[in-house]
Amino acid sequence: MATVSFAERLIAWHDGHGRHDLPWQRDPSAYRVWISEVMLQQTRVTTVIPYFGQFTARFPEVGVLAAAPLDEVLALWSGLGYYARARHLHQTAQAVSTQHGGQFPRDMATLSALPGIGRSTAAAILTLAMGLRHPILDGNAKRVLARHHAITGWPGDAAVARALWELAERCTPHHGFAAYTQAIMDLGATLCARARPVCGDCPVANDCRARILDRIPEFPGRRTRPTLPVRKTLFVILMNPAGAVFLERRPTAGIWGGLWAFPECPPELDPLPWAANHYGLVVTHTATWATVRHTLTHLHLDITPWLGSVATADENITTSTTLGHRKTIPKKTIEESPTLWYNPRHDPPGGLATPVARLMARLIDQPTFDSTAIVRETK
Ligand code: SF4
Incomplete structure (x- = not known):
């Protein structure tokens, strides 16, 4: 099965069954895509929606966020957890305002070097807000790709991460890459969820290796945790x-x-x-x-x-x-x-x-x- 077919099936599925009305999909500016991507790290869409609304109402653009006291940013983040994300948002807003004239950089190296913006978040901003093709590999995309291609090992391991990034690159089409990016994130967040994936409705089920092998729970591989002190x-x-x-x-x-x-x-x-x-x-x-x-x-x-x-x-x-x-x-x-x-x-x-x-x-x-x-x- 050619990879373009994988992308086409995802896009077609997303056209008919994906979510098109999420708050950050309306007016997908770099600022709004960035806020949503950071909030969605380790947090479910349903939890993020009200936080995103309150946050962007109070801080409608990057300059307002940069000028706000950190306490206020942290207060609006209360309950989302992983507070380093909020501190990094504040630092990046200040860097964008003071070092980049209030505009998010359009090149991957500069953008992904900003606090709290890794390669995948930068790729989402460049793809969804700026129309530039860059493969993403957020938690949802990782799960879909690891299952569909039965990639063994914990994605935090360098070799596994490299294999997944290569796959992400191969699967991302050169046309319709923004629609594909939305689709793979959505598939991972809905049908290909961590627990109880709904393979019967999945557009790529017929060649999903994990499903065919009946080993879905093994992908993506888990980290072997040392006993915590x-x-x-x-x-x-x-x-x-x-x-x-x-x-x-x-x-x-x-x-x-x-x-x-x-x-x-x-x-x-x-x-x-x-x-x-x-x-x-x-x-x-x-x-x-x-x-x-x-x-x-x-x-x-x-x-x-x-x-x-x-x-x-x-x-x-x-x-x-x-x-x-x-x-x-x-x-x-x-x-x-x-x-x-x-x-x-x-x-x-x-x-x-x-x-x-x-x-x-x-x-x-x-x-x-x-x-x-x-x-x-x-x-
Ligand atoms: S068939 Fe199931 S496990 Fe495979 S990609 Fe689709 S939802 Fe995920």
Whole structure:
């Protein structure tokens, strides 16, 4: 079966059965294709749609995104996970604005060198927004090609990746490449899904090697994961008499970079003197919750939530940040402040690390939680 026939069948299928009304398919500018491609990495279309709408409504073009505070970008990203993607979006928007006159580069080398834009994302932008032929190999295309051609091995291995890129190059037609690109992404996202592919409706089922061999679950191959190490930590959850919770901004590099989180105390230390030394806070221990496990790509984090109340807060901390409500604090103050008191019933001051958001929700559910005092304070 000639590869052009593979492409033709995909395009014909997409014409009749593919999705043509996704928000980023309307006005497929480089900016909108880029945002959608980054959001769609590791995230389902149905999850991405509302995020894409809110994000592009607030940041309708690259210059607006470049000028926005990182906190606001992270806040709009809250819930999508993999926050490095949001930080890279912000960095790339700034690079496009300052180094490329507000226009996305039209050559693969320059475009794919921008933060968070790999070869496949660059190819999608060049193909879908600029009409230039470049094969893509996102997660969906990888799955379709690996199954259709029974390519063994984990796509993260260099040799397997090379084989898949060669295949992507061979399969991408010289005419109708934009339609083909949409089609293979759509097939992977719908019929050729990770679990329970619908081969009966698939336009390339008759020569799909994985289906013929009855080995579909083996493709694409999985990574053999080493056992993840476990790290223990204490989340120190401090509440003041006004019902506000103490948060600290994480350093830009490392886990949850730039997000707001509870202070983390090494588990071998006593949080009482630790909080006094670090923040000048006099704390009374009120509770310790059961340890929860949060798994990251490279480790299991066993988090023990340690709760305390603070009768009075240090002047240096409270002067500019006691209010804890987004609308009441000038953005500049939030941006510059490494700590703040935050009312959990209000919008977060920026992006919250996922386990922090979960614990915050649990905190609000506590029968003793009362934020009436701080509501009065922020009026
Ligand atoms: S036949 Fe099934 S496994 Fe093969 S490409 Fe189509 S949907 Fe995927």
